[in-house]
Amino acid sequence: MSNVLVVAEHVEKTLRKVTLSTINFAKQAAALTGGQVHVLVLGEGVDTLANELASGGYGANVVHVSNSATFTNYLAENYAPAVAQVAKDLDASVVCAPSSTFGKDLVPRVAALLGAGMVSDAIEVFDDGGLRFKRPLWADNVITTVEVTTPFKAVTVRATAFDALEGEAAAELKTLDLGAAASDSAEFVSFDQVKSDRPELTDADVIVAGGRGLKSAENFGMLEQLADLLGGAVGASRAAADSGYAPNDWQIGQTGKVVAPNLYFAVAISGAIQHLAGMKGSKTIVAINKDAEAPIFQVADYGLVADAFTVVPELTEKLQAAGLGK
Numbered sequence: 001m002s003n004v005l006v007v008a009e010h011v012e013k014t015l016r017k018v019t020l021s022t023i024n025f026a027k028q029a030a031a032l033t034g035g036q037v038h039v040l041v042l043g044e045g046v047d048t049l050a051n052e053l054a055s056g057g058y059g060a061n062v063v064h065v066s067n068s069a070t071f072t073n074y075l076a077e078n079y080a081p082a083v084a085q086v087a088k089d090l091d092a093s094v095v096c097a098p099s100s101t102f103g104k105d106l107v108p109r110v111a112a113l114l115g116a117g118m119v120s121d122a123i124e125v126f127d128d129g130g131l132r133f134k135r136p137l138w139a140d141n142v143i144t145t146v147e148v149t150t151p152f153k154a155v156t157v158r159a160t161a162f163d164a165l166e167g168e169a170a171a172e173l174k175t176l177d178l179g180a181a182a183s184d185s186a187e188f189v190s191f192d193q194v195k196s197d198r199p200e201l202t203d204a205d206v207i208v209a210g211g212r213g214l215k216s217a218e219n220f221g222m223l224e225q226l227a228d229l230l231g232g233a234v235g236a237s238r239a240a241a242d243s244g245y246a247p248n249d250w251q252i253g254q255t256g257k258v259v260a261p262n263l264y265f266a267v268a269i270s271g272a273i274q275h276l277a278g279m280k281g282s283k284t285i286v287a288i289n290k291d292a293e294a295p296i297f298q299v300a301d302y303g304l305v306a307d308a309f310t311v312v313p314e315l316t317e318k319l320q321a322a323g324l325g326k
């Protein structure tokens with residue numbers, strides 16, 4: 001029997017939804033190891049957040065919160081020793097975090113401290129005479145099965161593969177005093193966060209994404225209008241980001257963000273495999289492209305062969321007329 005430890009991801013004391021998907025992964029792993037799901041919240045002034053996590057019924061058994069000035073601003077050098085220590089104290093053989101920038105930065109350092117084998121981007125966990133994990137490779141064209149033979153296993157979890165749980169039993173809330181000393185090898189200087197009223201791409205329910213076919217940054221304006229009407233986020237293909245039509249942090253795909261919203265609009269995006277790797281898990285895909293042969297139509301639930309410059313404003317207008325955004 002051994003436990004599973006999830007490191008909660010939050011930005012400015014707001015929980016990132018990807019943490020909830022990671023808790024679902026952890027619950028599935030814990031059912032196989034016979035242990036419990038422990039969630040660790042590190043920060044300063046994060047009691048409310050930890051309380052929400054514990055009372056929300058997301059599938060954790062215990063939520064541990066550790067408030068310290070060392071954790072005020074995220075720094076992997078400060079977080080990693082604390083996570084490794086808690087993993088040892090709790091007998092947590094699986095230590096995981098979302099496969100986000102945060103998790104990809106933190107978990108390999110925790111793995112090094114624990115001498116743990118690493119699984120990146122896990123999409124499934126199962127028992128086949130030992131704990132096994134599935135993870136995608138080569139723009140999701142190959143799925144590998146991985147077994148980690150070290151006592152500790154460090155895992156980053158692809159959040160789009162695990163729904164957030166709701167209605168589970170509330171977790172016990174515990175306060176931890178880790179006496180965390182700040183690292184002498186790195187120091188927090190500043191955090192330049194992109195501020196937006198729109199939801200973060202990986203948390204959004206609706207995404208309106210545009211491609212190179214939009215031809216300019218100004219033309220992305222019509223996608224922003226549609227996204228705002230639907231309360232969604234705006235995304236882009238790599239070709240659009242590389243052309244300067246959209247910021248790099250809007251990029252979706254193999255080398256961008258992996259998303260799975262309820263509704264994904266792909267506007268003037270051809271549907272290259274590297275783009276599909278980042279969005280094909282979306283629940284409903286609407287493709288707008290003037291080329292009927294564009295590969296995006298192979299994954300689309302609804303396809304419109306049309307000029308985006310005509311139909312996107314028309315769609316926005318019709319949605320406004322139907323009362324959306326009022």
Ligand SMILES: Cc1cc2nc3c(=O)[nH]c(=O)nc-3n(C[C@H](O)[C@H](O)[C@H](O)COP(=O)(O)OP(=O)(O)OC[C@H]3O[C@@H](n4cnc5c(N)ncnc54)[C@H](O)[C@@H]3O)c2cc1C
Pocket residue numbers: 210211212213214236237238239240251252253254255256257267268269270271272273274275278288289290291294306307308309
């Ligand atoms: C290692 C590697 C990693 C990569 N990672 C990523 C990644 O993370 N994300 C990603 O997106 N790509 C990635 N790519 C690039 C990928 O291969 C494609 O080049 C890119 O996705 C193409 O973007 P696009 O569909 O916007 O552009 P194009 O392929 O140029 O397609 C533009 C589309 O717009 C349509 N169009 C043009 N005008 C209109 C109009 N007026 N109305 C409607 N439709 C119109 C065209 O018919 C066409 O289908 C990667 C490539 C490599 C090699």
